[in-house]
Amino acid sequence: MRSIFTFKGGVHPPTHKSESTQSAIMQAATPSKLVIPLHQHAGIRSKPIVQIGERVLKGQIIGRPEGRLSAAVHASSSGIVSAIDLQLVAHHSGLPDLCITLIPDGKDEWIGHSGVDYKQTPHTELRHLLRLAGVVGLGGAVFPSDIKAYSNKHKIKTMVLNGAECEPYITCDDMLMRERADDILRGAELLRELLYADEIIIGIEDNKPEAIAAMRQSLGNGKHQHMEVISVPTVYPSGGAKQLIRILTGIEVAAGVRSTEKGVQCFNVATAYSAWRAIAHGEPLLSRIVTITGNVEQAQNFDVLLGTPVDELIAQAGLKPDTERYIMGGPMMGVDLPSASVGVTKATNCIIAASPVLFPPPPLELPCIRCTRCADVCPAELQPQDLFWFAKANNFGKAQDFHLFDCIECGACAYVCPSHIPLVQYYRYAKSEISAREQESQAAELARERHEYRQFRIEREKLEKAEKLAQKEKASQATKVATPTVPTTPDDEDASIQRRIEAALARAKEQAAANKPKNTEELTPQQKAEIAEIDARRAKAHELVSSGEKAE
Amino acid sequence: MITALFVMIAIALFLGAVLGYSAIKFKVQGNPLVDKIDAVLPQTQCGQCGYPGCKPYATAIAAGEAEINKCPPGGEEGIHKLAELLGREFVPFGEGAAPKAKSVAFIDENTCIGCTLCIQACPVDAIVGAAKQMHTVIARECTGCELCLAPCPVDCIIMLPIQENITNWKWRYPVFNIQAAA
Numbered sequence: 001m002r003s004i005f006t007f008k009g010g011v012h013p014p015t016h017k018s019e020s021t022q023s024a025i026m027q028a029a030t031p032s033k034l035v036i037p038l039h040q041h042a043g044i045r046s047k048p049i050v051q052i053g054e055r056v057l058k059g060q061i062i063g064r065p066e067g068r069l070s071a072a073v074h075a076s077s078s079g080i081v082s083a084i085d086l087q088l089v090a091h092h093s094g095l096p097d098l099c100i101t102l103i104p105d106g107k108d109e110w111i112g113h114s115g116v117d118y119k120q121t122p123h124t125e126l127r128h129l130l131r132l133a134g135v136v137g138l139g140g141a142v143f144p145s146d147i148k149a150y151s152n153k154h155k156i157k158t159m160v161l162n163g164a165e166c167e168p169y170i171t172c173d174d175m176l177m178r179e180r181a182d183d184i185l186r187g188a189e190l191l192r193e194l195l196y197a198d199e200i201i202i203g204i205e206d207n208k209p210e211a212i213a214a215m216r217q218s219l220g221n222g223k224h225q226h227m228e229v230i231s232v233p234t235v236y237p238s239g240g241a242k243q244l245i246r247i248l249t250g251i252e253v254a255a256g257v258r259s260t261e262k263g264v265q266c267f268n269v270a271t272a273y274s275a276w277r278a279i280a281h282g283e284p285l286l287s288r289i290v291t292i293t294g295n296v297e298q299a300q301n302f303d304v305l306l307g308t309p310v311d312e313l314i315a316q317a318g319l320k321p322d323t324e325r326y327i328m329g330g331p332m333m334g335v336d337l338p339s340a341s342v343g344v345t346k347a348t349n350c351i352i353a354a355s356p357v358l359f360p361p362p363p364l365e366l367p368c369i370r371c372t373r374c375a376d377v378c379p380a381e382l383q384p385q386d387l388f389w390f391a392k393a394n395n396f397g398k399a400q401d402f403h404l405f406d407c408i409e410c411g412a413c414a415y416v417c418p419s420h421i422p423l424v425q426y427y428r429y430a431k432s433e434i435s436a437r438e439q440e441s442q443a444a445e446l447a448r449e450r451h452e453y454r455q456f457r458i459e460r461e462k463l464e465k466a467e468k469l470a471q472k473e474k475a476s477q478a479t480k481v482a483t484p485t486v487p488t489t490p491d492d493e494d495a496s497i498q499r500r501i502e503a504a505l506a507r508a509k510e511q512a513a514a515n516k517p518k519n520t521e522e523l524t525p526q527q528k529a530e531i532a533e534i535d536a537r538r539a540k541a542h543e544l545v546s547s548g549e550k551a552e
Numbered sequence: 553m554i555t556a557l558f559v560m561i562a563i564a565l566f567l568g569a570v571l572g573y574s575a576i577k578f579k580v581q582g583n584p585l586v587d588k589i590d591a592v593l594p595q596t597q598c599g600q601c602g603y604p605g606c607k608p609y610a611t612a613i614a615a616g617e618a619e620i621n622k623c624p625p626g627g628e629e630g631i632h633k634l635a636e637l638l639g640r641e642f643v644p645f646g647e648g649a650a651p652k653a654k655s656v657a658f659i660d661e662n663t664c665i666g667c668t669l670c671i672q673a674c675p676v677d678a679i680v681g682a683a684k685q686m687h688t689v690i691a692r693e694c695t696g697c698e699l700c701l702a703p704c705p706v707d708c709i710i711m712l713p714i715q716e717n718i719t720n721w722k723w724r725y726p727v728f729n730i731q732a733a734a
Contacts, residue, residue, distance in 0.1 A: 039718075093721040365728055425726040432722040444595040447695045450676040451597045451605065 010235040020299035034307030035343035043069030057111040076305035079104040094338035113282035133278035139268030149194040157263040159197040163204040164239035167330030172289040177211035181218035187276030237410040292317040294352035311340040332411040366419035374413035384413040391430035597675035598697030663708035670700035
């Protein structure tokens with residue numbers, strides 16, 4: 001039996017998990033439309049590669065990954081592309097982003113797909129397949145898995161499979177482990193192969209005994225070596241990657257250090273599952289398990305096509321009337337949805353229908369009394385009360401000195417704050433201000449470089465021109481010296497100038513004769529008459545002018 | 553007594569030689585204060601300060617010839633930073649020198665005649681094009697200095713304010729409505 005460790009801090013909010021674990025995962029009905037955002041992963045937004053009006057098949061790539069850090073986006077069902085435009089998405093900003101709207105035709109017709117045997121396939125190809133299958137971390141960070149499943153600089157000793165699911169209300173990983181444990185373990189084997197990891201530790205919070213039992217039973221069939229399911233104590237946020245690594249291995253991943261540098265990599269259980277479906281069955285990431293809970297008749301987990309509008313999904317669980325808003329994710333770290341019509345994305349693990357009874361409006365913010373309860377519960381071992389102080393005063397340099405960027409925004413500090421200060425909002429504000437400033441200063445640095453180079457170039461061109469001129473001068477002087485000119489009298493010079501003028505006049509006449517105007521032939525009588533009239537006028541004018549001159 | 557005198561003279565000569573040598577060897581090129589000021593300035597190279605670029609303005613500030621409130625693109629925050637750096641008092645912007653919203657130049661390609669005048673005016677080489685060819689602005693490199701607007705003979709360049717979108721969106725400062733106590 002392995003000994004487990006603890007991390008500092010953490011809180012114990014009411015879990016509210018039993019509501020949604022009473023029934024098995026249900027297949028959600030195909031919705032009337034699918035709103036599929038093209039930016040469902042960390043990194044660069046995918047590029048749409050379909051046309052409006054085009055019919056697409058289930059599993060067809062509709063968004064091509066752009067750049068290194070990106071993942072493909074697929075049609076979740078067969079149907080017609082009805083729009084490619086800006087739509088509201090599940091984002092804190094409430095701003096729209098590029099989405100592809102698909103009207104399913106109900107046939108659910110698959111594109112041709114087949115799996116590969118991962119043991120017979122080169123790793124680079126497997127990673128490419130993961131990228132094309134759009135497999136990203138389903139724990140919430142949606143980081144492309146093909147990049148995580150690669151480590152050439154550091155030997156990965158331990159692969160941690162994260163089934164902790166510490167946030168209240170969310171039970172999608174719990175149900176997935178209960179019902180699809182075999183595929184999760186197969187996926188874990190696949191990821192271990194890609195990482196050349198020695199052992200796999202699966203961490204599950206002890207408030208999910210059924211999931212632990214199912215995973216252990218699946219493990220007990222003897223197919224998996226050096227793999228262990230560990231029950232970890234229930235404490236929020238044990239599901240944070242660094243926190244779970246600390247609990248399971250005792251390794252503390254320091255600030256600014258990646259866990260791979262310590263020989264540990266962490267994947268969510270649902271990621272392992274979808275990686276297995278992608279490689280062994282050729283099924284890209286088209287659906288995920290979503291917990292529908294809160295103010296609904298029957299809280300439950302659904303297997304949902306990506307892009308399903310939240311309102312259509314939640315209707316299947318029976319929405320109660322006094323719902324005022326929807327939270328995507330858990331109550332601690334979730335996003336308030338800007339609209340109930342946004343599509344489910346790869347990051348959507350849970351939708352909570354919130355009513356004033358379940359989630360009363362936050363009490364008034366009171367001044368910080370520096371009780372340091374927040375510091376007691378902070379899992380990143382920061383000093384939240386100081387960070388709050390600096391963020392509130394816009395003292396960003398100081399906030400960075402106090403390691404603001406190590407904050408994982410888990411919300412434990414705000415949960416225990418007796419003054420009800422929305423601490424995480426202050427940290428997020430400070431973080432985004434600092435990032436924006438950094439970007440600005442980078443842009444300024446670039447502008448300075450470009451400006452300086454431009455000045456250098458102008459200077460260089462000037463020099464080159466001057467040099468050329470000097471050389472020309474030199475050359476002409478040299479020819480002058482080589483052909484000594486006959487000394488000429490002023491009279492001779494005058495004569496030669498006269499001669500040159502005459503020659504030039506003769507040349508001009510010749511040219512005029514050669515280039516007759518081309519529009520003077522085949523004129524109508526009317527045009528000829530007009531020309532004659534104009535000529536006459538011109539002659540008259542000339543006459544007038546010359547007579548005037550004479551008069552003077 | 554005389555020995556001590558000689559010892560002191562020897563030490564003085566030695567130290568003098570060391571100081572004299574290091575004054576030549578480690579001479580600081582240029583004015584480091586100018587670089588520090590230049591680092592605070594936003595590098596738009598717009599010339600709104602009356603100097604032909606950020607570096608000349610920095611030099612003028614360092615020489616005490618210019619006020620620190622002549623840089624609208626740097627915003628009030630820029631003035632605060634300069635004031636802190638130089639130990640001067642904060643000076644608000646003068647009349648008509650208020651900072652504008654950040655924007656980038658945009659060339660209406662239907663109207664552009666390909667005269668290259670804007671290319672020559674751009675201080676950061678952010679416009680591409682050639683004679684009698686269509687020109688276009690590299691939005692990412694554009695500092696929004698507006699120097700290309702004046703030389704354009706067909707007025708085909710406009711400044712587009714940068715819109716807030718999902719990638720450049722920033723978290724707001726938490727503000728809560730004050731409610732009357734029941």
